[in-house]
Amino acid sequence: MSTVLPIDRSVVEQIVREIVLKQQGGPVDKPELVVSISARHVHVTDEDCERLFGPGRTLTPMKDLFQDGYYAAEETVMIVGPRKRMLPSVRILGPTRSATQVELAFTDGISLGIDMPVRQSGDLDGTPGCTLIGPAGSIDLKQGVIRAERHVHMGPSDAAHYGVKDGDRMSLRVNSACRTLFEDVLVRVGEGIKLEVHLDTDEGNAADLEHATCVELLK
């Protein structure tokens, strides 16, 4: 019998899973809503990429994400928590960033023994750390482990459509056998950004997003 770690398989499948549900019966110009589930993943700096994978090494794009210019990389790292519990193969998303950051669901945090705060991406002061292990070296990350706050990316025209601005909060209703209203979804508006809600695996599974018949973004 295989003793493969049981939540391993979902990583690759879910990291790039996107649920697109066309809105039926709405106004013709209503934006198409994409809800993506972000499985646990890591962002790295150029420097940390070299420490983990070797001098001169850069990330190798494996699969494009929904937002232009972003990708799941071929590279993965092992994450080790404070009591040597570990997740053996966590994918890196590119491109590289100015700070290394680990995004986990609470289910992952409980597994690792890391009590994570819910934070907006990049807001890392005072967050817990972990150890990252790659084929060429390891990093004792002092901070950077978060549960990413649920959020919706959009461009200026989508923001105008919904009547919201950057930093506002909206709600996402998922209609399924596990109907759920996710409240306080953070609005992040940027030029050239496509409309996309980001949930984590706990949220996607709680609402059975995969079998949802309809998703709605509500002001």
Added chain:
Amino acid sequence: MSTVLPIDRSVVEQIVREIVLKQQGGPVDKPELVVSISARHVHVTDEDCERLFGPGRTLTPMKDLFQDGYYAAEETVMIVGPRKRMLPSVRILGPTRSATQVELAFTDGISLGIDMPVRQSGDLDGTPGCTLIGPAGSIDLKQGVIRAERHVHMGPSDAAHYGVKDGDRMSLRVNSACRTLFEDVLVRVGEGIKLEVHLDTDEGNAADLEHATCVELLK
């Protein structure tokens, strides 16, 4: 480095975790609302208990659950899915029942490769099976693996307070950093039953129930 399966630790901790949040400022006679997170668990028949643990063996209560007469047993089983992926130690809840049933979160089902339906407890026709392995024998379960539909247990006086009856649907709001409204919560009314909402680990983690400041049951 330990290669303990990473979602193992949460089993014992969460199987009996109960979140009690006193309602502030409500009517004096408002019932106290308990929201419990049910981690993955198994119910067994007397016959299956003997097959798994040996002739004449009965369940050994380890910890009482919130509802009178129910308990987490000392006994655990290994659950093996269709591609030999497994969860090594899943707790049995007592007392025994008329049908063996496995309740998992979707996160667990994805790990095992089992596509589960969302069902009320006991409604097992056409559900997938799995293999259960105990110290004395194994069972090739033909059906019985479900994700339990979120529900609220209550007695007749609580039902009268909320103005609901058995089979109705309510909503549960969890106020936390991940504020969430769980809709279509099934109402189950019974004599001698204490007021208690049951969520699974995906739902509890999605809403960060552990750090919730307030929970509300809404008609």
